[in-house]
Amino acid sequence: MNSAAPNAGNVSAMRRRHTSFFDDEMTPRAIAMGVVVGALITFTNLYLGLQSGWISTMTLQGSLLGYALFQLIPQSVQIGSKRFQILARPLTLKENVIIQTVASAIGSLPLVSGAIGVLPALGMLDEKQDGVGIWLWTFGVAFAGIFFASPLREPMLLQERLPFPSGSATAQLVSLLHRTPLKRPPTAATHESTEEDNEAVALPETSSQQDVNTSWFVLIISLGVSCSVTLVSFVLPVLYALPLFDLVAPKGCSLTRWGWWFTPSFSYIGQGMIMGLSTSFHMVLGAIVGWAILSPLAHAMNWTTGEPLDAEDGGRGWMLWVSLAVMCSESVISILALIMSSSGKDFVNWGRGIERRIALNTSVNEALLPPGNPSHPPDNPSTDDADARSDITEVEEDDEPPERKTSMNWVVGGLIVSSIVGVAAVAGAVGPVIPAWATLLAFILASLFSVLAVRALGETDLNPVSGVAKISQLLYGVLQPGNVVANLVAGAITESGAMQAGELMQDYKTGYMVGVSPWNQFRGQLLGSFLGIGFTVMGYTMYRSTYTIPGPEFPAPISAIWINLARLINNGSLPEAVPSFMIFFGVVFGVSGLLHAIARSRDLRRKRSRRNRRQPPPLWEQCALAFPSGIAFATGMMNTPNFSIARLIGGLSAAVISRSIRRNRHSPEKGIMLVIVIASGFVLGEGFASMAGLAMKNTNLPVLCYGCRYGCGGGC
Template identity: 40%
Template sequence: MSFRVWLRRQSSIPSEFSLPAVACGLLIGCLLCFTNLYFGLQTGFISMMSLQSALIGFLLSKMLPTPMSPQEIVLVQATATATGTMPLAAGFVSILPALGLVNQERDGSPPIHLSWMTGIGWCCAVAFFGVFLSPPIRKQVIIEEELAFPSGTATAQLVSVLHKLPPPNTSLRRRNGYQHIDDQEVGEDEDSREIISPRETTPLRDPEIVSPAGWHELLWSFVASALLTLAAYFFPVIFAIPVFGNYLAREWLWSFTPSLSYVGQGIIMGFPTTLSMNLGMLVGWGVLSPIAKFSGWAPGPVGDMTDGSRGWILWVCLAVMCADSLVSLLPVVWSLVVDVFVGLRHRSSAYVEDKDSSETETAERLVPVRWVIAGFCASVGVGIFLIWLVFGHEGIKPAATFAGYIIGSFLSILAVRALGETDINPVRLTSTINLKGPKLFQVSGLGKISQLFFAWIQPGNIVANLIAGGVVEAGAQQAGDLMQDLKTGHLCGVAPRTLFYGQLIGSVVSIFVTTTAYSLYMRAYPIPGPSFPAPSARVWLSFARLLRDGQLPPQASIFMLVFAAVFGLVAGFKVYAVRKQIWWAKWIPSGVAFAIGFLNTPSFSIARLIGGIIEYIFYVRYARSSGDIRLIVIASGFVLGEGVTSIISLVLRTFGVGVASCWGCGQSGMCGECS
């Protein structure tokens, strides 16, 4: 019996599950994995790129003898995102670099640098338990409550547009904070409806199908970004241009990085988000940094994270992040409390019986409950053992690790609901406007909650605090990602079991890809270091230290309170405006994006603002319709070009091939390669 015949006879494998789709998803996901690790270590920015994965998968399928179906394209993007986001899920851009910054004298523990083998063990410990959290609550949040999951809905829209199919019937209820279905317009068919985003008033209307020219746009943007990145490797000053003068570049870190990938990320993020980020950059680096320096509160070099202005403004950044995340989560928490403690009392038995028959999928297409229970128990049990094996009893106690998995499970439900209602996963900042793609930063609100718990469960242990936060973050992120995929699959008719398989396969492959890539970066570069500062790691470690001893830099507490109060009010106003679907809600500054401007040096923010301006001008003046995706194709090429070239740079660095010239470094002092 051939393998194909055997595969077809397996009733547990849905018909739309195909090896070409999985292979294509893994190929795209591996590229995204390197790209996300590169940018995550550099700036804390990671892109899920589910829309871009679907688009690239569609283009690749055109090269096959039999192009892939819409359902297979959904599987492609689900597998790709599961593979590509492991640097975030397993904490390779935050937790692991933070453990490397631990200090024996200050923290009571030596720095921890995981080898390739121990990195595999850590990855296996956190890579799966979140995957088993989504299937049990899929029916509740997608079918019963009909939560919007805007990113998943937008991906389903894109897939239908690419295959010239009618828009998916979302049937969303009109609820505050949700994307909703507009009234049927005159002349439209019964099933032809539009999704109106509370952040964008122009829905996806006229399909702009990717023609063969889409390949040319993707290719030339990829090549242009790759060549510029390679040139910057040999001449580092290209990415550290002192446009504001040598003094500001050398002493105050004001330089410009003309990276096409940053421009592409700005396009994907959108003008309002990049504007918030640059507003934070101006306040943090143009106002607070000089104040802290000249007042003697941060007497060291500006870029020093210990006693310099960069380390001082980090605390204000942390206050803004926490205030924004807390206020943004309150409506979701309130909704959850109302549903649990009030809504359940008013449900009649007849309604319960109706719920039991509301499932839209047959049993063989669902993920069996026994799989979920067995998989969750196995992932938790094996994870506790592996974490103990990797970090030892002094790192984190097995009982504390078990508590981390339990806390992570409950907080993952909160993350799924927040993502479904607002398109914001508390693990990160993420937002989608039609085809402009998901944006996310390595900023974890739920991770901070877990750190608060473990400051009480295992007090004084910095390592345990970081590890526990990583466990919670992994579960919340994976549960949210899979639920977005399940929403897309629900709209496109893909079996939940198919996407479950894709998530598991992508996670397994990404364990080895991510760990290998991180090990290579560790051998070639100091992490954190000039080239890869890993800013998110500083946030995690600083918060853990604050919970342990409560010591802050001089006068930082006053500024933290003021900025937290201001951005708590701003976040509350933004939540209100979004729920009321006021058109200018998207222009209210985002607190997390504002804080990112503090977290990264100005060189990273300016290029993204350029991308945001390009995005705004294009969609206002030059887009053929609101569904025009030409700019997204170009932006994807920009991002992938630098991400893929980073692999070449890594290989060159590993084999001792260095820069060709350090010209300009003496003037700017900003070239990480030459410092």
């Protein structure tokens, strides 16, 4: 058992773990490819995040792109009369997981560091924000969440068996790409939950070479189309602000004044395909309520003094408060519901499971006694004993040996060092405006909130980072009254820790199903976060030096949410008439968020129950689950409608493709795989083109601004 002393082989393996950085999983080529893919994801997330405030860690896309790029590398090259071997062996499934781990760690740094939210908000407070401060800030918040997640691997994956849908989907994707069965396939409950949340995970176990060739052809075409349209938009910006809605507007009325134009962004279409129809529809619903009802109403009633698109005095700035109320209300209520769920019935059930395992251990020991002993257990074990036996088998047989785990010395030491370095780095970045104890407390709170965030992510595939961040902001309104910077710093540190802890736990789920060493994934996450600092800071600095942030091309809407909440908490004032609307929408989405959390929890438990798995949910649960997501609704409200319309097109496209391929009873999974490939090409293509667009902008390339009025592309 685990209490036994490690044998010589284990001791030797543990020594190798600490003396050799590379092995057959974590190879130099896997790390190098992960860096390449991660850099592309970073620029994509910066581009999308600064435009609309919505990014993705792109675990599926990172796995797919890493595999695809590897296929372009020849095994050998002929130079003169000699042939030189480049690849000694094909890319392995476990190397592919390491590529995804490193890439997602690098690509998530724009959100972890706050480059799409907090950094622009701090820049609004200090327009002379220097590069050294940005480097220090990013370094200070880049690592703590990694150490928060490692101790959660065993309770979340091995004891509670949480599905972590994106991690499960990524494992099934790499299994498909390499035509290799998973070491630990998903359980029935995990599989069902994953299907609901991702809509694209029931992947085939095998794939013909023709299917693979078709996928690569589609990927190249979708990526090329997205790149081309984006580059053309830098020369002809009106392409991204087509005034189609003016054709149906009343005479003399321009709907572009209210943000109603069409942006044919393939990246947004790809994002909509990934989000699904429900989320993208909720975003459009928020855009309709905000930009077709609330903003015109505020303008007509003279509650605003500026133009509708003005983020300070116009309708946009007025509606930001309403969207803030929606996000805060639903996030806080959902977190409270999660706390009650985690500390109540789930905890009792977990304790009963432990009792059954203890009882079964006793039964096993008694079974070793002679048959005549009266303590000998019955020949037919009870159902509870069978379940407990299954639990023990899963925990002991599925878990990794000690030499492949992350030692507690690394976890404890990392927590201490990262917290101390983080406090010092944040002090160097923002100055003496926040005391050291307050920054240290923010790191401690981040570790506690990360547990809640990771558990929510494991069940629902949604990481409530915005919710835990806003709770920290509310708390620091009491601890540091009147200190706006301290408020921003506390919320940012909490969001960073929850985001990174959740990202690593998704990776752990993938590695668990594939059979990759958690120690290698931990090191890959550390390395990726370290390298991601450079890519994120350089990318953000390039955007900030080329464009005004926040500005017309990159409004960075999340930054306005951050700073508005901080100012409100610290004795700020609200625009005219907005408090009534904040209360109304806050109550509506608070109640709906509570009902949705309860219905979601009941639905997941039902699916995990063998007895009630096929039982349809009650009507009230169906209504609660169908009510608009507050986060998606608020995102659609704070962005101009063009962002949401393109995503709805993507969601509709994915729904139509999914419905059509379900009619093909032979292999609907191939069509699902095709949706993932198309969406990946669309999203990554525009991200790749954005880097070229920065260079075009800095070379003063002639731009045709004919027809541009309010929301043209990046070249105008």
